[in-house]
Structures are given as C-alpha cells and as structure tokens.
Amino acid sequence: MNRPELRLVLATSLDGRLAPPEGGAAHLGGQGDRRALEEALAWADGCLIGAETLRRHGSTCLIRAADLLAQRLAAGRSPQPAALVLSRTGQLPAELPFFQQPLERWLLVPPGLEIPANGQFQRHWPLGPWPDLWAGCWQAGLERLVVLGGAQVASQLLAGHWIDELQLTLCPSLLGGPHGWIPWHGGEAFGGSSWRLVEHRPLGGEELLLRYRRA
Numbered sequence: 001m002n003r004p005e006l007r008l009v010l011a012t013s014l015d016g017r018l019a020p021p022e023g024g025a026a027h028l029g030g031q032g033d034r035r036a037l038e039e040a041l042a043w044a045d046g047c048l049i050g051a052e053t054l055r056r057h058g059s060t061c062l063i064r065a066a067d068l069l070a071q072r073l074a075a076g077r078s079p080q081p082a083a084l085v086l087s088r089t090g091q092l093p094a095e096l097p098f099f100q101q102p103l104e105r106w107l108l109v110p111p112g113l114e115i116p117a118n119g120q121f122q123r124h125w126p127l128g129p130w131p132d133l134w135a136g137c138w139q140a141g142l143e144r145l146v147v148l149g150g151a152q153v154a155s156q157l158l159a160g161h162w163i164d165e166l167q168l169t170l171c172p173s174l175l176g177g178p179h180g181w182i183p184w185h186g187g188e189a190f191g192g193s194s195w196r197l198v199e200h201r202p203l204g205g206e207e208l209l210l211r212y213r214r215a
Helices: 031-043 053-058 066-074 130-139 152-160
Strands: 007-013 046-051 081-087 106-107 122-124 142-149 165-171 194-206 205-215
Touching: 007 031, 007 053, 007 152, 031 066, 031 142, 031 165, 031 194, 031 205, 046 053, 046 152, 053 081, 122 130, 142 152
Parallel strands: 007 142, 007 165, 046 081, 046 142, 081 106, 106 122
Antiparallel strands: 165 205, 194 205
C-alpha cells in the first residue's frame, strides 16, 4: 500500500515528560529546537495534530525561516504544510488563533458526524481505520506527514507501527509527573520495536536533537 511517511516530532524533558506534573505548558525547546521543528515542517506535506492539543495551544507551528520558505516555494509547494486536525466531535472554538493562520486546514472526524458549514476547514475527511486515512492522504498528494501530537495520537500510531521516524529534542530539565510523551496509562503495546539512529546534533542551549528511523 502506498502511504505517507510519518515523522513524530517532539521536545521532551530528560525524563521524557511533555508537561509539568500539574499539567499545562512546560515551555520546552529553545531557538535550536524551533529551527529543527521548522526543518521538519519544511520537509512535510502535512502535519497531523489532535484537537485537544490544538485547543490547549491555540495554534499550530508555522515555518518562519526565510530560507525554508524559499526552498518550498522554489519546489512549487505551498509555504506551509496543510494542518490535519483529528477530532472526535468536530467542535473547535472559533476564536482559536489557528483559524487565522495562513495555511490549509483539514478536519478528520468520525464518519457520519454532522459538521457545521462555517468555512473554517477547507476539507473534511472521515476518520476511519488508519490504512484508509493513509490511502486518502496519499491520493491527495500528501506523501510526508509530521505528527505534532498529542500523546494519545502518538501512542496509537506507535502501537500500530505507523511511525517511520522519531525526531526528539532532549531539553535540559527534569519535570516528573505522569505527562510522558507516551501515556503511561494508555495500555498500548509497541511490540519491542527497535530504532536506528540516523542523526544527532547539539542545538545550543544544552539541547540535543536525536532522530531515529524504525529498524
């Protein structure tokens, strides 16, 4: 089956946490991590993000670096990858800054769910089995996807062996608590999958980029 290549991109604490014990934003990642994230977005045709993560942050990440924007335009691509939002309800606050961001928005919801025709999203797709979604993405020209979260989405995709590459920024902090980048209570099994290191580099500010491909 032809399907997109998926790269999971995360910034984590040294103990693998995305948020402090009480929840909320951890403010992980500095300028070097931001550059690495934008490089991943420049590589991608679309970015996959869970609705709860979008509600929490209000917006998605955009490419700002002039050289990365120029590369995409020179290749005949849109300045920003499309944002694919996964939602069980299809309900997102209209005041989110996300809806003013200069990108194409696609909404993925369970089949049969009535979606208000408010023009917030350019496309609506049924959110069925993962293979059906990947086939639809491929047919729509999305050959490379960045997965930006949340943790539940990442856990499901890892358990299904759909993630081809991990891009992790290790940040110099210890947070503790339950908010790991793979939910400890998710009950997902990963089948002992192994990974091959393909890139590692310092990003400045005591941060380290690690990029692994599925072995």
